[in-house]
Amino acid sequence: MNVHEMTNDAPVAIIGFGAAGFNAAIGLRTNGYTGPIRVFSNIDTLPYSPILTSYYAGGELSYEECFPWSQAEVDELDLDIVHEGPVTRLDTDAHLIHTEKGGYPYSKCVIASGSVPTPVGFPRDCGYDPLMLRTMDDAERLKDAIANPGCTRMLVSGTSMVSLKTVEACLNRNFEVTLVGIMDHVLDMNALPEAAARFEKGLAAQDVALKLANPIKGVEVIEDAAHPLGRRLEVTFANGDVESYDEIFVAHGMRNNLEFVEEDSIVVDRGVIVDGFMRSSDPDVYAAGDVVQGTELISGDKRIVGIWKNAAAQGACAGRTIAAELAGMEPTRPCAESLAMNTISVRxxxxxxxxxxxxxxxxxxxxxxxxxxxxxxxxxxxxxxxxxxxxxxxxxxxxxxxxxxxxxxxxxxxxxxxxx
Ligand SMILES: Cc1cc2nc3c(=O)[nH]c(=O)nc-3n(C[C@H](O)[C@H](O)[C@H](O)COP(=O)(O)OP(=O)(O)OC[C@H]3O[C@@H](n4cnc5c(N)ncnc54)[C@H](O)[C@@H]3O)c2cc1C
The missing domain is CATH 3.30.390.30 (FAD/NAD-linked reductase, C-terminal dimerisation domain)
Known part of the structure; x- marks a missing residue:
């Protein structure tokens, strides 16, 4: 493996170029760090906002509008951006970050690699790959499905914010939408039943069919020459109901992008455990954003609170902390504790x-x-x-x-x- 330059002044590395990664770079630059910053990005575009992907898929935003920062703003940060696919290994002993193409030394490293949706609970071997949403590629796939005139019946599985945003995108295209959930109410992670029940009435008023406490049990792909898509998806629900849909969207859960972290190299629970300054258990590794289990305001426990504002604040804090430490000072401004906050509207x-x-x-x-x-x-x-x-x-x-x-x-x- 090719190991690139090895100097005592190795760059500060940032793994992942989303809200947390971009703000880590800003935190470094606005707090006096003028040395090299190397960003490892597994996408070839500017950082995008996952928040906006459903609006793009639904045709409400253009592709360009999904990118919160311009090329000029990125250039101003003077970054060396490595586009060699995903980081494959973080070797904390040797202070090396590996991609498929080589190893890169670092002085300090911020892990800001976010998370991806998983289709946990969806019948994987049914021959159908459900639609999901996080990246711009996911959004393209959803957009194509929604824009296809042969697709008019959508099953949305999971009742979280991401699912509800997808419900809205489909309603805006006059789809017949069914929302299916495992629990008795929608928004079960965020709402008590009284608030959820009113939301459900609102969905029903918009002709969203609700199948609550009645999850998908099986999916069969039925070849059908008479169908514009050439097939339909026959779904069996837990209560035995069987119905056909054109596409299925799934938002069942998230998984952190931490495959490159070697076992026992840093303390990881559900996410990387960090202190108030975004420092992991390794003195030269920091973490920010959806990969982080930081202190949550209400409970005081270490929890993942995966929202944009937290990712941005944590990234900025990691950058600030590193800038202070590399200048030989103690960091003084910890990150505000995370607060779970959500706003969602379906029409x-x-x-x-x-x-x-x-x-x-x-x-x-x-x-x-x-x-x-x-x-x-x-x-x-x-x-x-x-x-x-x-x-x-x-x-x-x-x-x-x-x-x-x-x-x-x-x-x-x-x-x-x-x-x-
Ligand atoms: C559909 C949807 C709607 C949302 N709506 C809201 C909302 O309304 N409000 C809100 O506050 N939050 C919302 N969120 C959550 C919000 O988008 C995230 O909390 C935020 O984007 C997290 O930022 P991040 O930088 O940690 O991760 P990301 O933005 O995912 O950035 C991580 C980057 O790292 C890259 N990466 C991953 N693995 C590697 C690797 N091995 N090597 C190199 N790069 C890697 C990824 O490709 C990605 O580009 C939503 C999320 C989704 C999916």
């Missing part, structure tokens, strides 16, 4: 949440059911120790700057004050 039906919905013996739930809005507040403790730890807002209207957004902002502020 008019809006859902906003922050904090936790995990109830304990100490929890107290208040539900306010209004004409257009259901608000669920989750508190912990009594008297002086009572604090807001989470909330859900479901609203029948999605009006930018409207009451639901105002309330969401206010409750988020209160939650941060109560839990800091």
């Amino acid at each position: 008019d039906t809006l859902f906003i949440s922050a904090g936790t919905i995990q109830l304990t013996d100490n929890s107290h739930v208040e539900v306010e059911d209004g004409d257009t809005m259901t608000v669920v507040r989750i508190f912990e403790g009594e008297g002086d120790t009572r604090r807001l730890v989470g909330f859900n807002i479901t609203c029948d209207v999605d009006e930018p700057g409207g009451d639901a957004y105002d309330l969401g902002a206010m409750l988020t502020m209160r939650l941060c004050e109560d839990c800091s």
